Amino acid sequence: DSLWGTWLRRNAVHTLPHCVRQLHASGAVDNLRRVTGEVDGEFQNMWFADSDVYKTLEAAAWQLVHTPEDLELRSFLDTTAALLVKAQGEDGYLNSYFTVAKPEKRWQELHWSHELYCAGHLIQAAVAAARAGVGAEIVTVARRFADLIVERFADVNAVDGHPEIETALVELYRVTGHRPYLDLAARFVDLRGHGLLNPDRFGPVYLQDHVPVRQAEAVAGHAVRQLYLLAGVVDVAVETHDDELLAAANRLWEDAFGSKTYLTGAHGSRHRDEAFGDPYELPADRAYAETCAAIASFQWNWRMLLATGDVRHADEMERVLHNAIAGSIAADGEHFFYSNPLHLRTGHDGSHEDAPSQRLPWYSCACCPPNLARLMASLPGYAVTTDHSGLQIQLYTAGEIETTVDGHAVRISLRTDYPWDGRVEITVTTDAPLTLALRIPGWCRTEDVRLDGAAVDPVGGYVRLRRDWARGFTLTLDLPMPARVVRPHPRIDAVRGCVALARGPLVYCVEQADLPDGVTLEDVRIDPSTVMVNRTSVVTLAVAGSVRSADTELYPPAVDETAEPITLTALPYFLWGNRKPGPMRVWIPLS
Amino acid sequence: DSLWGTWLRRNAVHTLPHCVRQLHASGAVDNLRRVTGEVDGEFQNMWFADSDVYKTLEAAAWQLVHTPEDLELRSFLDTTAALLVKAQGEDGYLNSYFTVAKPEKRWQELHWSHELYCAGHLIQAAVAAARAGVGAEIVTVARRFADLIVERFADVNAVDGHPEIETALVELYRVTGHRPYLDLAARFVDLRGHGLLNPDRFGPVYLQDHVPVRQAEAVAGHAVRQLYLLAGVVDVAVETHDDELLAAANRLWEDAFGSKTYLTGAHGSRHRDEAFGDPYELPADRAYAETCAAIASFQWNWRMLLATGDVRHADEMERVLHNAIAGSIAADGEHFFYSNPLHLRTGHDGSHEDAPSQRLPWYSCACCPPNLARLMASLPGYAVTTDHSGLQIQLYTAGEIETTVDGHAVRISLRTDYPWDGRVEITVTTDAPLTLALRIPGWCRTEDVRLDGAAVDPVGGYVRLRRDWARGFTLTLDLPMPARVVRPHPRIDAVRGCVALARGPLVYCVEQADLPDGVTLEDVRIDPSTVMVNRTSVVTLAVAGSVRSADTELYPPAVDETAEPITLTALPYFLWGNRKPGPMRVWIPLS
Structure with a gap:
C-alpha cells in the first residue's frame, strides 16, 4: 500500500484500460484499420494519433510483466500487434495518416509530419515488448520499419520536426545489437540544428533546428521536443562514447535546471509554442508545464543519472515524478491534465488552450494520458x-x-x-x-x-x-521530513514576495476548497514561521496566514490593507483538483 | 516644438512616407494591381493586406488637412484612389485577396477572411477623405462597397471574425446620413456572440462570439478584436440611443480598466491568441500589449468620453497615448514595436513572435505602422x-x-x-x-x-x-508634476514587491544602457524614497537603488544577498529602446 503501489495498481486497473477504450472511441485504432481496409471513412483525429496507440502498447507490455494474467490487456496487445502486421506496407512503411490521407506526401513534410516521431514510439513499444517477453510481432514490425528508415535516411540529410526517433533507435540497438540503428540515431542528432527543417510558422527554435546540440548553450523552443531530443542525445553519447555530446547535454541540463524549471519539476513557461521561456521566466499562472514534458524530463534525467552518476539527476526524477507527473493524474486514474500550472485564478478557464481547470478524460491531442500509462507501468524499473x-x-x-x-x-x-x-x-x-x-x-x-x-x-x-x-x-x-519553506531565486519575477511549502519530495499548495466561505484565494497571505505537520491519511500542513482586505485602484500610490488572521491548510500539489474545482496556488504571498 | 508637434511632424516627414514605401515594397499595392490586371503573379503578403493600404490612405487624408501642399502625399492618395476605382467590381465588391486568390470563397469564410474588416478600413479612409475634403473617389468606392454589404447582409445572419466594420459603418452614416449603414452596424453588433462564426482553432472567445455584448461581463479574447468591437458598440449605442448597449460598454470598460490594463495603458496579457488574460494577470515580461490594441483603446475611450463625459476616459486616452502608443514608434519615426512589453530580460529574443527586442521597419503582419500613421495624423482632433x-x-x-x-x-x-x-x-x-x-x-x-x-x-x-x-x-x-511612486494592486502577482516611477502622464523605466558595466538589470533594486527630477532635454528621474549579489540555487530555503548602492536613471517609457538595444523594466523590485 505504498504510494507507488497505489499508483501502479491504479494504472493497471484504471488508466491503462481507460486508454485502450479511448483509443477505440477516438478512432485512433480505426485509422490503422483503414490502412488494412477493415474500416471505411476518412482518417480521424490528429495526424500523429498512431503514436497514442504505440504508447499504450508500450504501457501494456510493461504492465504484463507485473500482471501476466491480465487477459484483456494481453488481448489488446495481441490484437493490436496483429493489426500492425497487417497494416505494415510491403516495404516496411507504417503510418496510418500518410497511408490513408496523404500517400503522395510520404517523407515529404518531415518538419510537421511526425512520421519518424510515430516510428519512434512504435520502436519504443517494441523495445518494451522485447524486454517484457511479449508481443514478438511488434518487434518484427518495428525492426522492418526501422530497417526501411535506415535505408531511406542513411544518405539523406533530413530530420523529423519532433524528436523521439533518436532515443528509440538507440534503445532498439541496445535490444538488437544492430549497429546501423545507433549510427542513424547519431546522424539524426548531428543533422539537427542546421536548418534542414522547414521552419514554417513556428520558426527554427521551436524545432531545436536553430543551433546544433553540440553548440547549444540553452534549452529552447517546444519543451517536449527539446527534452525528447536530449534523452536521445544522452543515449547516443553513451553508446558512442562521445564526451563532447555528453558535455553538451550537461551544459543544457545546467541551463534547464538552473533557471527554467518549476518547483514541481515541470518545464515550459509559455503557452505560446508550448515552449521554454527566458531564464527565470517562470510564471505560476501561465506555466504550461506539459505532462509530456515532465515525463520527458524524468526520462532525460534517468539517462543522465546512468551516464554520470550525479545524484542531482535522481533528485530531479524524484521531484518531477512526485509533483508534476503525479499531479497530472486524477485520484480516479481516468482524468488528466495536459498543462500543470502552479496557480489557478478564480474564474480562470483555459479549456480552449489544453489547460482546463479540471482534469479531462481525454484530449484531441492525446499525447499525455498514454504517456502516463507507459511511465507508470515501467516505474519499478527506475528505483x-x-x-x-x-x-x-x-x-x-x-x-x-x-x-x-x-x-x-x-x-x-x-x-x-x-x-x-x-x-x-x-x-x-x-x-x-x-x-x-x-x-x-x-x-x-x-x-x-x-x-x-x-x-x-x-x-x-x-x-x-x-x-x-x-x-x-x-x-x-x-530522512527527517520537517515542513520546509522554499523561496524563489531573486530573479524569478513572477513569484517575488511569495514562498512555497514543501515536505520531503512533495511540494504543497493551498486550494480554495480549504478556505472559509467568503475568502478568495487571491487575497490570502502566509506567515510561514508557524507551519505544522498534520498526519492524517495524507500529510497536510497547517500554517498561519491572513486575508487582506483592501479596495484599491489598479495602480495606486499606496496600498492600505487590513488583514484578518486565518489558518491555512496546504495539501500535496499532486492531489490538487480532486474535490470541487477551483483556485489553487503553490506560491503564496508573504503577509 | 511641443511633444505633440514633434510627433506630428515626424509622422508627416517620416512615418507616413515610410508606410507608403513599404506598401509598395511589400506588394500590398501590387495586390490591388493584380485585380486590375496591371501586375502578374500570385497574391503576396497577408490576406488582409488591403487594410494596410486603406489605413495609410486614411492617414494621408488626415495629413493633407495640415499639409495640403504635400504633393507626394496627394499623389499617393490620388493614384491609390484611382486604383481602387479600377479594382472595384461591377457589383461594388473590393478585396484583392478574394478576387485574385479565392474568388469562389467570397463571403464564405467570414470567421477568418477579414473581408468586412478590410471593408471597414476602406470606409474609415473614405470618412477621413470626406472630412478632409480630399479624395472624393474614395468616398464613392467605399459607398458602393458599403451598399453592396448592406444588400448582402441585410437578411443574412453573419458577422466578420475581426470587428471594424461596425464603427466604420456608423462613421459612414455620420458622414452621409444614410440610415441603412447604421442599421447594419447595429445588426452586426447584436448578431455577434451567438456562435455564428466558425470557431476554428481559436475558439469563440478569441472572436468575442461566446456571448452577446449586451450580456458580456468581461473583456476577453483577441484584444484588438475586442476593443475595435467596443468602439463600434459605443457608436451604435450613441446613434441609436440604446442605453442598454451603452451600459454594456461601461460594464466592459470597468472590467478592462479595473483589472486588465497595463500601467502604460496597453492591453493584452498573453502572446497566445494575442489575448486578454484573467483579472490581474498582467505579466510585465510577457505583456503582448499590441500597438493596435493601444490605438483601439484610445479610440474606444474617445467614444466613451463623448458618450458619457466621464473624465476617466480622457485620463486613459492620455495614458495610452503618452506611453504604449508613443513608445511603439522609434525616435526616427521609421521603426515600430508590434508588442510593447514592460520588461525585457537580458538576452531575450522575441522576434519569432512579433515581439522583437528592437523596433523593426515593418512586419509581415503590418497592421501596426499604418495604424500609428493614421492616429498621429488625426491627433489634433482629440485635444x-x-x-x-x-x-x-x-x-x-x-x-x-x-x-x-x-x-x-x-x-x-x-x-x-x-x-x-x-x-x-x-x-x-x-x-x-x-x-x-x-x-x-x-x-x-x-x-x-x-x-x-x-x-x-x-x-x-x-x-x-x-x-x-x-x-x-x-x-x-x-498641474504640479512631482515624480510619483506607483504600486501595483495586491492581486497583480507578476509585479508584487515592485514599484514603478511616473511623472505627469508619463510612466518611466530603467534601461540597461544607463547602468554601469558589470551590473545586470535583473539584479537592480530600488529605494523610491529618494527620487529626484532631472530636467534636461527630456525629464529623467534619478533614484537611489542597489545591486544585489547572491549566488543561489533556483529554489533555496533562504536567500542571503549583499547589496551595493547605485544611483538609477529612469527615462520615459516611450523613449526606451532608442539607444543600444538591451534590457528594460518599468516595474523595479524594492530593495
Whole structure:
C-alpha cells in the first residue's frame, strides 16, 4: 500500500484500460484499420494519433510483466500487434495518416509530419515488448520499419520536426545489437540544428533546428521536443562514447535546471509554442508545464543519472515524478491534465488552450494520458541502479527488488511509508560483497540524516556501504521530513514576495476548497514561521496566514490593507483538483 | 516644438512616407494591381493586406488637412484612389485577396477572411477623405462597397471574425446620413456572440462570439478584436440611443480598466491568441500589449468620453497615448514595436513572435505602422471636445485650436511644455459666453492644482468656468508634476514587491544602457524614497537603488544577498529602446 503501489495498481486497473477504450472511441485504432481496409471513412483525429496507440502498447507490455494474467490487456496487445502486421506496407512503411490521407506526401513534410516521431514510439513499444517477453510481432514490425528508415535516411540529410526517433533507435540497438540503428540515431542528432527543417510558422527554435546540440548553450523552443531530443542525445553519447555530446547535454541540463524549471519539476513557461521561456521566466499562472514534458524530463534525467552518476539527476526524477507527473493524474486514474500550472485564478478557464481547470478524460491531442500509462507501468524499473561494484537506491518506495550485480543475485527489501515518512528499512540479501549506495535527497539537511541511529557522511549525495551482505543485513535510514519553506531565486519575477511549502519530495499548495466561505484565494497571505505537520491519511500542513482586505485602484500610490488572521491548510500539489474545482496556488504571498 | 508637434511632424516627414514605401515594397499595392490586371503573379503578403493600404490612405487624408501642399502625399492618395476605382467590381465588391486568390470563397469564410474588416478600413479612409475634403473617389468606392454589404447582409445572419466594420459603418452614416449603414452596424453588433462564426482553432472567445455584448461581463479574447468591437458598440449605442448597449460598454470598460490594463495603458496579457488574460494577470515580461490594441483603446475611450463625459476616459486616452502608443514608434519615426512589453530580460529574443527586442521597419503582419500613421495624423482632433454649452480641454499640448460652440467661433491658444511641465497658459477668444472645462488629470493631487494661483475645486475631474470670453481671457493652470511612486494592486502577482516611477502622464523605466558595466538589470533594486527630477532635454528621474549579489540555487530555503548602492536613471517609457538595444523594466523590485 505504498504510494507507488497505489499508483501502479491504479494504472493497471484504471488508466491503462481507460486508454485502450479511448483509443477505440477516438478512432485512433480505426485509422490503422483503414490502412488494412477493415474500416471505411476518412482518417480521424490528429495526424500523429498512431503514436497514442504505440504508447499504450508500450504501457501494456510493461504492465504484463507485473500482471501476466491480465487477459484483456494481453488481448489488446495481441490484437493490436496483429493489426500492425497487417497494416505494415510491403516495404516496411507504417503510418496510418500518410497511408490513408496523404500517400503522395510520404517523407515529404518531415518538419510537421511526425512520421519518424510515430516510428519512434512504435520502436519504443517494441523495445518494451522485447524486454517484457511479449508481443514478438511488434518487434518484427518495428525492426522492418526501422530497417526501411535506415535505408531511406542513411544518405539523406533530413530530420523529423519532433524528436523521439533518436532515443528509440538507440534503445532498439541496445535490444538488437544492430549497429546501423545507433549510427542513424547519431546522424539524426548531428543533422539537427542546421536548418534542414522547414521552419514554417513556428520558426527554427521551436524545432531545436536553430543551433546544433553540440553548440547549444540553452534549452529552447517546444519543451517536449527539446527534452525528447536530449534523452536521445544522452543515449547516443553513451553508446558512442562521445564526451563532447555528453558535455553538451550537461551544459543544457545546467541551463534547464538552473533557471527554467518549476518547483514541481515541470518545464515550459509559455503557452505560446508550448515552449521554454527566458531564464527565470517562470510564471505560476501561465506555466504550461506539459505532462509530456515532465515525463520527458524524468526520462532525460534517468539517462543522465546512468551516464554520470550525479545524484542531482535522481533528485530531479524524484521531484518531477512526485509533483508534476503525479499531479497530472486524477485520484480516479481516468482524468488528466495536459498543462500543470502552479496557480489557478478564480474564474480562470483555459479549456480552449489544453489547460482546463479540471482534469479531462481525454484530449484531441492525446499525447499525455498514454504517456502516463507507459511511465507508470515501467516505474519499478527506475528505483535502483547498479554498476559493476554495487547497487544504488535512487528512489525510495516500499517493495522488493531482485537484480544482479556482477553476476550475483541481489534481493533488496524496502519497508517505508515514503514519501509520507522518511524512515526506510532496507534489507539486503546477496552472497557476495557489494557497495550499497543510499541516495540522500537534495531536499534533506544532511546533518539530520541518520543511518541506524548514527550520523552519516554522504559523498556526492550518497552514503556508500561496502559490506559482505551474505547474512542479510537490515539497515534503517532516517530522512527527517520537517515542513520546509522554499523561496524563489531573486530573479524569478513572477513569484517575488511569495514562498512555497514543501515536505520531503512533495511540494504543497493551498486550494480554495480549504478556505472559509467568503475568502478568495487571491487575497490570502502566509506567515510561514508557524507551519505544522498534520498526519492524517495524507500529510497536510497547517500554517498561519491572513486575508487582506483592501479596495484599491489598479495602480495606486499606496496600498492600505487590513488583514484578518486565518489558518491555512496546504495539501500535496499532486492531489490538487480532486474535490470541487477551483483556485489553487503553490506560491503564496508573504503577509 | 511641443511633444505633440514633434510627433506630428515626424509622422508627416517620416512615418507616413515610410508606410507608403513599404506598401509598395511589400506588394500590398501590387495586390490591388493584380485585380486590375496591371501586375502578374500570385497574391503576396497577408490576406488582409488591403487594410494596410486603406489605413495609410486614411492617414494621408488626415495629413493633407495640415499639409495640403504635400504633393507626394496627394499623389499617393490620388493614384491609390484611382486604383481602387479600377479594382472595384461591377457589383461594388473590393478585396484583392478574394478576387485574385479565392474568388469562389467570397463571403464564405467570414470567421477568418477579414473581408468586412478590410471593408471597414476602406470606409474609415473614405470618412477621413470626406472630412478632409480630399479624395472624393474614395468616398464613392467605399459607398458602393458599403451598399453592396448592406444588400448582402441585410437578411443574412453573419458577422466578420475581426470587428471594424461596425464603427466604420456608423462613421459612414455620420458622414452621409444614410440610415441603412447604421442599421447594419447595429445588426452586426447584436448578431455577434451567438456562435455564428466558425470557431476554428481559436475558439469563440478569441472572436468575442461566446456571448452577446449586451450580456458580456468581461473583456476577453483577441484584444484588438475586442476593443475595435467596443468602439463600434459605443457608436451604435450613441446613434441609436440604446442605453442598454451603452451600459454594456461601461460594464466592459470597468472590467478592462479595473483589472486588465497595463500601467502604460496597453492591453493584452498573453502572446497566445494575442489575448486578454484573467483579472490581474498582467505579466510585465510577457505583456503582448499590441500597438493596435493601444490605438483601439484610445479610440474606444474617445467614444466613451463623448458618450458619457466621464473624465476617466480622457485620463486613459492620455495614458495610452503618452506611453504604449508613443513608445511603439522609434525616435526616427521609421521603426515600430508590434508588442510593447514592460520588461525585457537580458538576452531575450522575441522576434519569432512579433515581439522583437528592437523596433523593426515593418512586419509581415503590418497592421501596426499604418495604424500609428493614421492616429498621429488625426491627433489634433482629440485635444478638445465641445457640447452645446461649452468647450472641454481634454488633452494638454501647445497649440491653437479653432472650433465653434453653439454657432459661435472659438479660438483657444495653449502655451505649455506639457507633458514635461504642468504649467498651461490658456487664452480663450470668442464673442459669446461659454463654459470652459479644464480637465484635471487623474494622476494629479487635486489639492496641489492651481488656477491663476488659486486652489481649484474640480467637479467630476473638471474645473468649469462659465464666463463671457469676448475680451480674450488668459488663464494659467498649474498641474504640479512631482515624480510619483506607483504600486501595483495586491492581486497583480507578476509585479508584487515592485514599484514603478511616473511623472505627469508619463510612466518611466530603467534601461540597461544607463547602468554601469558589470551590473545586470535583473539584479537592480530600488529605494523610491529618494527620487529626484532631472530636467534636461527630456525629464529623467534619478533614484537611489542597489545591486544585489547572491549566488543561489533556483529554489533555496533562504536567500542571503549583499547589496551595493547605485544611483538609477529612469527615462520615459516611450523613449526606451532608442539607444543600444538591451534590457528594460518599468516595474523595479524594492530593495
